[in-house]
Structures are given as C-alpha cells and as structure tokens.
Amino acid sequence: MPELPEVEVVRRGLADFTTGRTIDAVDVLHPRPVRRHLAGPDDFVARLKGQTFATPARRGKYLWLPLDSGDAVLAHLGMSGQFRVQPVGAPDEKHLRIRFRFADDGGEVRFLDQRMFGGLSYSEGGAELPGEIAHIARDPFDPLFDTELFVAGVRRRKTGLKRALLDQTLVSGIGNIYADEALWRAKLHYARATDTMKPLQIREILRHAHDVMAEALEVGGTSFDALYVNVNGESGYFERGLNVYGQEGSPCPRDGRPIRREAFMNRSSYRCPRCQPVPRHARW
Numbered sequence: 001m002p003e004l005p006e007v008e009v010v011r012r013g014l015a016d017f018t019t020g021r022t023i024d025a026v027d028v029l030h031p032r033p034v035r036r037h038l039a040g041p042d043d044f045v046a047r048l049k050g051q052t053f054a055t056p057a058r059r060g061k062y063l064w065l066p067l068d069s070g071d072a073v074l075a076h077l078g079m080s081g082q083f084r085v086q087p088v089g090a091p092d093e094k095h096l097r098i099r100f101r102f103a104d105d106g107g108e109v110r111f112l113d114q115r116m117f118g119g120l121s122y123s124e125g126g127a128e129l130p131g132e133i134a135h136i137a138r139d140p141f142d143p144l145f146d147t148e149l150f151v152a153g154v155r156r157r158k159t160g161l162k163r164a165l166l167d168q169t170l171v172s173g174i175g176n177i178y179a180d181e182a183l184w185r186a187k188l189h190y191a192r193a194t195d196t197m198k199p200l201q202i203r204e205i206l207r208h209a210h211d212v213m214a215e216a217l218e219v220g221g222t223s224f225d226a227l228y229v230n231v232n233g234e235s236g237y238f239e240r241g242l243n244v245y246g247q248e249g250s251p252c253p254r255d256g257r258p259i260r261r262e263a264f265m266n267r268s269s270y271r272c273p274r275c276q277p278v279p280r281h282a283r284w
Contacts, residue, residue: 002077002228003061004139004173005213006221006236010083011058013231017085017109018053018065018100025049027099033081033113034098036074036121036132047122048073048100054127060139060172064123064130072126074133075111077228078118084110085231109231139173140210151202154194160283161197162190162269165209174209177222180245180270182209190269191282215241244270 002010026048028034028041037044054066065073075081084093086108088101098111098120111120123130138145153170157163164170165179174182183190185208188201216222221236229235239246243253248261252272261268 001061001079001175002081002221003175003178003213004058004141005178005216005238006228007058007061007063007077007173008141008217009221009230009236010077011056011063013085014056014063014065014083014109017107017231019055020052021106022052022103023048023050023100024103025101027101028097029099030097030116032097032116033111033119034121036119039122044120044122047071057129059129059133059142060136060168061175062130062133062136062172064126064133066127070125070127072123072130074121074123074126074130076118078113078115080112080114080116080228081118082112082229083231084112084229084233086110136168136172137170139171140206140213141173145171147203147206150206151199154202155197155199157194158283159194160190161188161192161194161205162264163283164194165205166265171206171209173213176267176269177242177245178209178213178216181212181243183276184244184270184272185212187275189271189276189279189282190264191284192279193281193283196281244272246270 026045028045031041034041034044052068056065063075088108093112095112095114096110097113100109123132150171154164162179165174182205186205216238219237220230222238223235244259247259247270249258252259252275255274257272257274259270260273261270
C-alpha cells in the first residue's frame with residue numbers, strides 16, 4: 001500500500017494538473033470506487049459538475065482535492081489506486097474507473113484501480129480537512145506535528161514499537177516499508193516494548209522515520225511493481241535504497257548477517273538478527 005512518500009508524490013503531480021481547473025463532467029465507469037459516497041455515483045457526479053479544484057492536500061496516506069465550494073473529493077489509493085493525467089481522447093486504460101473532464105478542454109485526470117480497494121468520496125465541508133479523516137494524527141512532515149505529544153502517546157501504549165509506528169492515531173503516513181527501514185537505522189527490534197523506552201529513543205526512531213521517508217520522496221517513492229506510479233505513469237526508485245525491507249537473505253549493509261523475514265500482523269517484518277536482536281522486554 002502506498003505510504004506517505006508515494007501519496008505525496010501523487011499529490012504534487014495532481015497539483016500541477018487540477019489546481020484552478022473547473023470540472024465539466026465526471027464519468028464513473030465502475031460503482032465500487034465510489035462506494036463510500038453513500039448517495040451513489042449519480043449524486044457524486046452531479047455534485048462535482050461546475051466546481052473548481054483548489055490545491056490538493058494530504059494527511060498521512062490520505063489525499064483530498066479541495067473544491068471552491070468548501071467541500072472536497074477525498075481519495076484513498078488502497079493497494080492499487082492511481083491517478084493518471086492523459087490527453088483528451090487517449091485510449092482508456094484497462095482499469096480506468098473514474099474520469100474527470102474539464103471546462104478548458106485540457107488533459108483529463110483519471111482514477112485507475114486494479115484491485116478496487118481504494119476509492120473516492122465527496123466530503124461536505126472537507127476542503128480544509130475532511131471529517132472522515134479528522135481522527136488521523138498529523139504526520140512528521142506537517143509543520144504542526146507535535147513530537148512531544150507523539151513521545152508521550154508511545155510511552156503510554158503497552159505495545160510493540162512497530163505497532164506504535166503503524167498506529168495512525170499516533171502518527172500518520174508510516175507504513176510497513178518505512179517502519180522497517182527506520183527500525184533498522186535505529187538498531188531496534190520491532191517488538192521493543194514502548195513503555196520501557198526513554199523519550200530520547202522515541203525521538204530518535206521518529207527522526208529516522210522522517211529521514212527515510214524524505215529520502216524516498218526525493219526519488220519518487222518506492223515502486224515494487226506497476227501498481228504504484230505517479231500521475232505520468234513513472235515509477236519511484238527508492239526500492240534501490242532499501243536496506244532491509246524485501247531483502248530476505250541478503251547481507252545486512254552494516255554487518256553482513258542475512259536479513260530475516262518474520263510474520264507480523266498478517267504481513268512481514270524484515271530485520272537484521274545482529275543489529276536488531278530480540279529485546280528482553282518484548283511485546284509481540
């Protein structure tokens with residue numbers, strides 16, 4: 001699933017093609033991607049016609065496109081959702097689900113989704129922050145992110161460290177890839193008990209998470225396959241910079257030990273057994 005760097009790359013790409021443009025028509029080619037809009041596809045289309053997009057915004061892994069009415073289109077990419085920009089009349093992609101056409105007759109914005117776990121919905125009054133995601137914490141790139149609030153929240157939790165990093169009510173945007181990379185950089189095991197950690201250690205893991213996501217953002221995010229691309233269809237290149245995630249059996253860049261893959265929350269965690277040994281106080 002796309003994490004903060006990948007969603008931010010998409011947001012920046014959309015900003016160049018949607019900001020200030022007036023919607024002429026919306027085509028919903030499959031109802032599932034608008035399933036969260038309970039009034040249905042026809043209502044979704046009717047509400048958007050004639051409205052003008054403001055600059056796209058993001059919190060964590062969620063993206064929204066504010067409208068001049070004060071409402072917004074809320075988007076979640078899920079496992080395979082993509083926004084693509086295409087010239088008018090370009091052939092439809094195989095997994096095209098929603099098409100935005102504009103009054104200026106310029107390029108279209110299309111939403112594709114192969115697996116259809118993602119989708120779009122209309123958020124009333126959501127231009128500044130959609131109410132549907134108001135419970136999600138700020139992310140480390142947000143100027144108003146409160147580090148000390150995060151530190152206190154992590155220490156109150158009696159859980160494992162990676163579980164805390166993935167808890168979007170504590171900090172948003174960090175997913176499986178960048179959690180594993182940050183933990184490797186900090187030389188910490190994913191099951192380290194959060195209630196035994198010192199504030200300095202928590203600030204340090206947050207710094208590593210910020211740094212690794214910033215590095216990924218610079219090269220367009222992480223693409224393992226064609227399911228994540230930017231609005232021009234280009235892949236990100238941070239896969240080449242991954243130290244542990246997806247590197248099972250490869251030598252650790254620090255000490256050469258083979259990287260291990262272990263089951264974690266119905267997914268996988270990757271770690272170096274020497275750099276990141278199992279702690280005495282562990283919460284799985």
